[in-house]
Amino acid sequence: xxxxxFFGLVLFFASLVIISLFVASGAIQAKxxxxxGAIIPITxxxxxxxxxxxxxxxxxxxxxxxxxxxxxxxLEVIVEDTETRPKSGLDAVHKxxxxxxxxxxxxxxxxxxxxxxxxxxxxxxVVQLTWSTSPALRKVGPFFFGICGTDELMAANTVKFAIExxxxxxxxxxxxxxAYGLGVLEFSKREIKKAGGEIVAEVKYEREKADYRPxxxxxxxxxxxxxxxxxIGKDARTIFKQAYELGLKPQSGWYLSWISLATAPSIPxxxxxxxxxxxxxxxxxxxxxxxxxxxxxxxxxxxxxxxYIYDAVWLTALAINxxxxxxxxxIKDALFKVAPVYRGVSGGGDKTFNADGMQKYEVYQRMxxxxxxxxxYQK
Amino acid sequence: xxxxxIVINALIRASExxxxxxxxxxxxxxxxxxxxxxxxxxxxxxxLAYTMNVTLGMNxxxxxxxxxxxVGVLSIFIDRLVFIRLRGASSIALMVTSLxxxxxxxxxVRAIWGARIKGYAIGLQNPVxxxxxxxxxxxxxxxxxxxxxxxIIHLILKRTKxxxxxRATSANPALAQACGIHTERIVRWVWFMGASLAxxxxxxIGLDTHLTPRMGxxxxxxxxxxxxxxxxxxxxxxMVGALILGLTENIGLYTDLGKILTxxxxxxxLTGLYIPTGYKLAISFIxxxxxxxxxxxxxxxxxxx
Numbered sequence: 001x002x003x004x005x006f007f008g009l010v011l012f013f014a015s016l017v018i019i020s021l022f023v024a025s026g027a028i029q030a031k032x033x034x035x036x037g038a039i040i041p042i043t044x045x046x047x048x049x050x051x052x053x054x055x056x057x058x059x060x061x062x063x064x065x066x067x068x069x070x071x072x073x074x075l076e077v078i079v080e081d082t083e084t085r086p087k088s089g090l091d092a093v094h095k096x097x098x099x100x101x102x103x104x105x106x107x108x109x110x111x112x113x114x115x116x117x118x119x120x121x122x123x124x125x126v127v128q129l130t131w132s133t134s135p136a137l138r139k140v141g142p143f144f145f146g147i148c149g150t151d152e153l154m155a156a157n158t159v160k161f162a163i164e165x166x167x168x169x170x171x172x173x174x175x176x177x178x179a180y181g182l183g184v185l186e187f188s189k190r191e192i193k194k195a196g197g198e199i200v201a202e203v204k205y206e207r208e209k210a211d212y213r214p215x216x217x218x219x220x221x222x223x224x225x226x227x228x229x230x231x232i233g234k235d236a237r238t239i240f241k242q243a244y245e246l247g248l249k250p251q252s253g254w255y256l257s258w259i260s261l262a263t264a265p266s267i268p269x270x271x272x273x274x275x276x277x278x279x280x281x282x283x284x285x286x287x288x289x290x291x292x293x294x295x296x297x298x299x300x301x302x303x304x305x306x307x308y309i310y311d312a313v314w315l316t317a318l319a320i321n322x323x324x325x326x327x328x329x330x331i332k333d334a335l336f337k338v339a340p341v342y343r344g345v346s347g348g349g350d351k352t353f354n355a356d357g358m359q360k361y362e363v364y365q366r367m368x369x370x371x372x373x374x375x376x377y378q379k
Numbered sequence: 380x381x382x383x384x385i386v387i388n389a390l391i392r393a394s395e396x397x398x399x400x401x402x403x404x405x406x407x408x409x410x411x412x413x414x415x416x417x418x419x420x421x422x423x424x425x426x427l428a429y430t431m432n433v434t435l436g437m438n439x440x441x442x443x444x445x446x447x448x449x450v451g452v453l454s455i456f457i458d459r460l461v462f463i464r465l466r467g468a469s470s471i472a473l474m475v476t477s478l479x480x481x482x483x484x485x486x487x488v489r490a491i492w493g494a495r496i497k498g499y500a501i502g503l504q505n506p507v508x509x510x511x512x513x514x515x516x517x518x519x520x521x522x523x524x525x526x527x528x529x530x531i532i533h534l535i536l537k538r539t540k541x542x543x544x545x546r547a548t549s550a551n552p553a554l555a556q557a558c559g560i561h562t563e564r565i566v567r568w569v570w571f572m573g574a575s576l577a578x579x580x581x582x583x584i585g586l587d588t589h590l591t592p593r594m595g596x597x598x599x600x601x602x603x604x605x606x607x608x609x610x611x612x613x614x615x616x617x618m619v620g621a622l623i624l625g626l627t628e629n630i631g632l633y634t635d636l637g638k639i640l641t642x643x644x645x646x647x648x649l650t651g652l653y654i655p656t657g658y659k660l661a662i663s664f665i666x667x668x669x670x671x672x673x674x675x676x677x678x679x680x681x682x683x684x
Contacts, residue, residue, distance in 0.1 A: 042494075043493075043494030043495065044494065047494065047495055047496070177657050203656045204655065204656055206657065206659070206660075208591070208593060208597050209597060210395070210584050210587070210588045210594065210597065210598065211391075211392050211587075211588070211628075213392070213629065214388070214628050214629045214631075214632040214633065214656070215632070215656050215659070217384075217385060217388070217629065217632065217633050218632050218633060218653065218656055221633060234496045234591070238588050238589065241503070241588070244503070244506075245504065245506045245513065245514075245515050245518075246384070246388075246506070246513055247506065247513045265496070267503050269503055270503070
């Protein structure tokens with residue numbers, strides 16, 4: 001009898017230990033954060049934009065986790081550096097998918113990075129949200145989403161800005177030799193021809209070179225009234241510096257797509273009066289984001305890309321909660337449902353997707369660079 | 380744009396790249412291998428000068444001189460650490476070793492200074508206008524420094540015992556040693572000179588543009604093109620090669636081929652035919668290929684029998 005009692009006691013305590021272990025593991029699991037990935041150009045040509053992205057992401061994460069996180073758990077983002085290069089971007093995505101097993105990846109930034117990374121994440125059934133703008137992204141696949149209007153919209157609006165503002169007829173075009181730049185080139189040419197303008201120079205520059213004087217000579221050889229196109233990151237800084245030193249300036253000015261890409265890293269004196277477009281940031285939500293950014297980092301955002309990643313994080317969190325699941329397929333389906341009701345801080349705020357996962361609407365804002373800062377352009 | 384402006388732009392480019400190419404070619408002449416790590420000395424020199432100029436507040440000229448000396452000493456240290464064990468190894472083995480070393484140095488720079496772009500504390504340079512040409516004081520400094528450096532290299536090679544010993548070692552190391560020349564000491568001097576010139580070139584590029592850990596790597600192809608074009612092992616060839624590359628890059632993109640083909644409108648009307656700017660590098664390569672076909676040892680290289 002005593003022996004039976006002893007074994008019963010042992011069995012009782014053993015079962016208590018096992019149950020408590022199960023409960024404990026369950027509790028830990030309940031507190032385990034939902035992890036997603038982000039690929040950001042922390043270094044390389046677009047490190048200035050990358051800094052804004054890192055900060056925009058942190059602001060969104062703080063808000064989401066303060067509001068209770070996702071699925072009752074906190075949301076965590078594993079950030080990897082693309083170095084603004086396709087190869088490093090692809091390495092980062094492989095790591096996030098193959099090792100970290102994330103269901104969602106945010107970013108890519110340049111189309112030349114978003115295209116290969118998107119192809120891989122799509123092939124693995126992992127959702128990717130990018131703010132790249134090449135129309136080629138439409139073909140990546142069902143798990144790939146774009147939260148920024150594509151190049152045909154931006155290029156057309158930039159040319160329209162130059163025509164309306166400067167009554168320009170003779171255009172020079174300069175773009176970086178990448179998927180993004182070539183897209184801008186193609187659509188700018190189409191729009192200029194449609195408006196009856198003349199293209200007097202067309203220049204594609206290679207990234208990360210120390211000398212762009214030959215390219216500048218070529219753009220300005222035929223004395224264009226305006227120069228349109230896209231200049232990016234530290235290459236933009238070199239190009240504007242060398243144009244300033246050579247005294248080269250279009251008669252009626254520069255008109256650039258995504259102007260903050262060019263002006264943010266540049267020396268203020270060299271970009272004075274440069275005009276261009278960015279995604280529209282006006283509105284209550286955008287103003288609130290700007291205030292939070294200023295409060296947290298002691299300075300206003302230099303580019304618009306912090307706004308886009310902020311929207312990407314929020315859309316992902318809403319989709320996870322709506323789907324009630326951290327599974328990629330459920331998140332993919334939910335994204336189409338939450339986007340039309342979400343009011344974001346970038347590109348006018350409406351983040352509705354087309355059937356192909358690309359942005360349906362994008363509202364642009366005309367800007368001009370004054371004393372090193374971008375301000376809304378008023379003629 | 381005025382033709383003289385294009386020539387000045389070409390001269391600035393040639394001044395920066397020429398210094399690197401001379402260093403590379405001098406090293407090749409004695410060590411008999413293409414040192415792919417050479418351009419990284421430019422990067423290290425530029426960043427060391429940055430630390431002394433911006434972080435320590437030193438005058439840029441003084442900072443540059445110290446950086447050049449440090450890089451020169453570093454190159455001797457690298458030779459003692461790595462290449463001394465490979466004396467007599469095939470040029471392929473040495474070349475591959477230098478390629479690996481280059482990657483290590485590039486990433487070392489990145490680990491120490493980070494990947495963000497940097498610039499010297501010289502502010503934005505306002506250009507001055509001379510005979511219709513716009514040029515900044517820094518660019519004048521770059522051209523003058525380059526010319527003075529080339530004169531010094533010429534004097535070292537032709538007028539000093541070291542120069543004679545270098546030429547003797549290059550021609551026949553065994554005979555040079557038999558004549559009492561300490562060839563290992565010459566090798567050390569060559570490393571020092573080559574790396575110092577590279578550092579000087581890197582600082583010049585940094586003054587003209589900005590600093591990034593990839594600044595050395597990004598000029599590797601033009602620097603090798605210049606050296607091959609001029610004749611590997613010939614510093615004077617490197618000077619000429621640098622000028623040719625600078626001029627072809629600048630004039631090549633600016634020239635309306637339509638006007639040339641039609642003899643400026645004499646035999647038809649074809650204008651606006653330019654080489655696409657995306658093929659800027661190809662211009663140098665095409666010229667290099669043509670020169671090599673015509674003269675395989677380069678413009679000023681020794682004719683091979």
